[in-house]
Amino acid sequence: MKSRKLEENIFKFLMAVSLFLVFLALAGIVLVVAMKGLSSLNLSMITQTPKGGYYLGKEGGIANAIIGSLYLIAGATILSLIVSLPVALALQKDYLSRRFADFTRLVLDILWGTPSIVYGAFGFVIMVYFGLRASLLGGIIVLTLLMIPIMSRAMDEAIRLVPFELKEMSYALGTTKIETTLAVVLRQAFPGLCTAVILAFGRGIGDAASILFTAGYTDEIPRSLLDPVASLPLAVFFQAGTPVPEVQARAFAAALILLFIVMIINIIARILGWRFSKNIVR
Amino acid sequence: MFKGDLLKKRQIKEFLALFSGRFVLIFINTLAFLIFCGLLLKAKPILHAISISDLLFSSSWHPMKSEFGLFVFIISTLEVTMLAMVIAIPVCLLAAIYLSEYAGRCFREFARLIIDILAGIPSVVYGLCGVLVIVPFVRAIGDFAGISTTGYSLLSGGLVLAVMVIPFIISISVEVLRMVPQPIRECALALGATKWETIKYVVLKKARRGLLAAVVLGVARAFGETMAVLMVVGNVAQLPSSIFDPAYPLPALIANNYGEVMSIPLYDAALMSAALILMFIVAIFSLTAHYTLSRIGETIER
Numbered sequence: 001m002k003s004r005k006l007e008e009n010i011f012k013f014l015m016a017v018s019l020f021l022v023f024l025a026l027a028g029i030v031l032v033v034a035m036k037g038l039s040s041l042n043l044s045m046i047t048q049t050p051k052g053g054y055y056l057g058k059e060g061g062i063a064n065a066i067i068g069s070l071y072l073i074a075g076a077t078i079l080s081l082i083v084s085l086p087v088a089l090a091l092q093k094d095y096l097s098r099r100f101a102d103f104t105r106l107v108l109d110i111l112w113g114t115p116s117i118v119y120g121a122f123g124f125v126i127m128v129y130f131g132l133r134a135s136l137l138g139g140i141i142v143l144t145l146l147m148i149p150i151m152s153r154a155m156d157e158a159i160r161l162v163p164f165e166l167k168e169m170s171y172a173l174g175t176t177k178i179e180t181t182l183a184v185v186l187r188q189a190f191p192g193l194c195t196a197v198i199l200a201f202g203r204g205i206g207d208a209a210s211i212l213f214t215a216g217y218t219d220e221i222p223r224s225l226l227d228p229v230a231s232l233p234l235a236v237f238f239q240a241g242t243p244v245p246e247v248q249a250r251a252f253a254a255a256l257i258l259l260f261i262v263m264i265i266n267i268i269a270r271i272l273g274w275r276f277s278k279n280i281v282r
Numbered sequence: 283m284f285k286g287d288l289l290k291k292r293q294i295k296e297f298l299a300l301f302s303g304r305f306v307l308i309f310i311n312t313l314a315f316l317i318f319c320g321l322l323l324k325a326k327p328i329l330h331a332i333s334i335s336d337l338l339f340s341s342s343w344h345p346m347k348s349e350f351g352l353f354v355f356i357i358s359t360l361e362v363t364m365l366a367m368v369i370a371i372p373v374c375l376l377a378a379i380y381l382s383e384y385a386g387r388c389f390r391e392f393a394r395l396i397i398d399i400l401a402g403i404p405s406v407v408y409g410l411c412g413v414l415v416i417v418p419f420v421r422a423i424g425d426f427a428g429i430s431t432t433g434y435s436l437l438s439g440g441l442v443l444a445v446m447v448i449p450f451i452i453s454i455s456v457e458v459l460r461m462v463p464q465p466i467r468e469c470a471l472a473l474g475a476t477k478w479e480t481i482k483y484v485v486l487k488k489a490r491r492g493l494l495a496a497v498v499l500g501v502a503r504a505f506g507e508t509m510a511v512l513m514v515v516g517n518v519a520q521l522p523s524s525i526f527d528p529a530y531p532l533p534a535l536i537a538n539n540y541g542e543v544m545s546i547p548l549y550d551a552a553l554m555s556a557a558l559i560l561m562f563i564v565a566i567f568s569l570t571a572h573y574t575l576s577r578i579g580e581t582i583e584r
Binding site for chain 2: 014017021025083108109177266
């Protein structure tokens with residue numbers, strides 16, 4: 001009996017240690033980024049674009065990257081929402097044959113797993129084919145490709161949680177499928193849909209590999225869709241790669257801003273989900 | 283008259299909705315097909331220059347001399363991923379078991395929040411922290427063990443990757459463990475098993491497929507991870523002889539060289555075939571996980 005208890009206690013201890021390691025990782029990352037980033041974070045960092053000699057440690061900021069990232073993510077989120085919501089709704093089981101739905105889910109799962117660098121390379125090929133330079137448009141398109149599978153699969157999961165009895169009740173009242181979908185399913189799945197959008201948003205804004213070749217990098221704020229555009233993840237990446245210590249510290253400031261945006265979005269998603277979960281029937 | 287109009291309007295609306303639903307689904311499937319075909323088409327010219335076995339198993343990488351052996355890069359990718367998994371899997375399993383079996387509701391929600399945040403951190407931030415913390419740490423270990431290393435090594439890459447995939451694997455594992463029906467646990471407990479024995483002999487056995495799927499998804503994620511690994515792994519194109527040697531995984535190869543491909547003939551085809559290999563391997567992992575998880579979903583529904 002004693003050895004059985006002992007074994008349990010040993011494993012419980014190991015579990016506590018591993019959970020502690022996970023928490024430590026988050027605390028460590030946030031602390032490291034905050035400590036290194038706060039020291040070089042100031043107002044001009046957020047409001048100014050890089051001046052001459054910025055990459056040698058002179059003055060300037062990364063407003064170009066912040067604005068650029070927001071442009072990119074706004075465009076990509078809207079575009080992928082336009083595609084993903086119909087896809088997720090059309091995957092409901094009363095809409096089409098189970099086999100086709102399952103096949104599409106499979107395809108989406110494969111696309112979800114596809115590394116972002118592959119999307120980047122593919123996007124670059126497409127852009128070369130059409131004679132485009134690295135541009136805001138290219139970045140938005142590649143990010144959209146990256147975000148569609150994430151968003152539509154997450155939305156699909158949320159919609160599948162809507163009880164079928166609820167839909168049947170609505171059908172019994174004589175509604176058509178689209179009427180039921182708009183009036184019942186969308187409302188029931190709303191928190192889940194919000195979470196899906198946020199999930200894709202988070203993946204999109206932090207992804208550097210896909211926009212490395214397709215969005216380019218520039219010190220200007222883009223004026224048209226065909227201008228190259230800077231982005232926060234790439235700002236972090238490029239500044240971390242320079243040998244100048246001041247610029248490296250600025251990489252942490254950029255990372256801090258990025259982390260801040262991601263966390264704010266996370267919190268908003270939680271509040272939205274909690275606020276709209278009131279009208280949900282389970 | 284009016285009633286008929288309304289009915290017609292609703293019918294048209296319904297028809298349009300169903301039609302556009304079909305249309306977007308076909309669009310998505312075609313898109314996936316196009317991506318695959320595009321990669322294949324761009325990678326194909328390399329096979330005219332060298333044979334497929336040279337491409338996969340030759341380790342001479344000299345783009346200037348038209349020698350494109352990807353062996354070093356493939357092995358590097360495999361080694362980094364395996365190292366990450368060796369570190370991550372025990373931590374993930376233990377943490378997931380604790381969260382699903384022992385933790386109270388409140389603590390579980392809190393831990394889920396932490397894990398969600400961790401999973402949402404962009405990979406460049408992981409890379410940055412890796413450069414600042416893990417690389418010197420590995421260098422210190424190397425010094426301690428008497429091995430000269432810059433710290434930019436296989437081990438650093440594995441550690442950073444492990445930290446990145448841990449939240450991902452934990453959250454799926456917890457879901458899977460929670461799916462094991464409660465009565466089964468109660469049966470085992472009623473037979474006099476301790477809580478740990480119940481977990482070891484009953485819960486884990488019941489959930490092993492799902493846990494495997496979680497791990498496979500983690501591997502797939504780790505396999506294609508680019509930026510974080512690129513920043514800490516050293517990027518030297520030679521076979522690493524120990525975990526303190528630098529390595530050069532496939533995604534890093536593509537990311538580092540794609541900008542300058544146009545000047546060298548066949549270079550872009552070689553990099554495309556690297557991308558294709560990546561996509562192919564990850565697709566196999568995703569397929570495995572998809573089928574395992576969907577089968578579990580079905581048995582639970584029944």
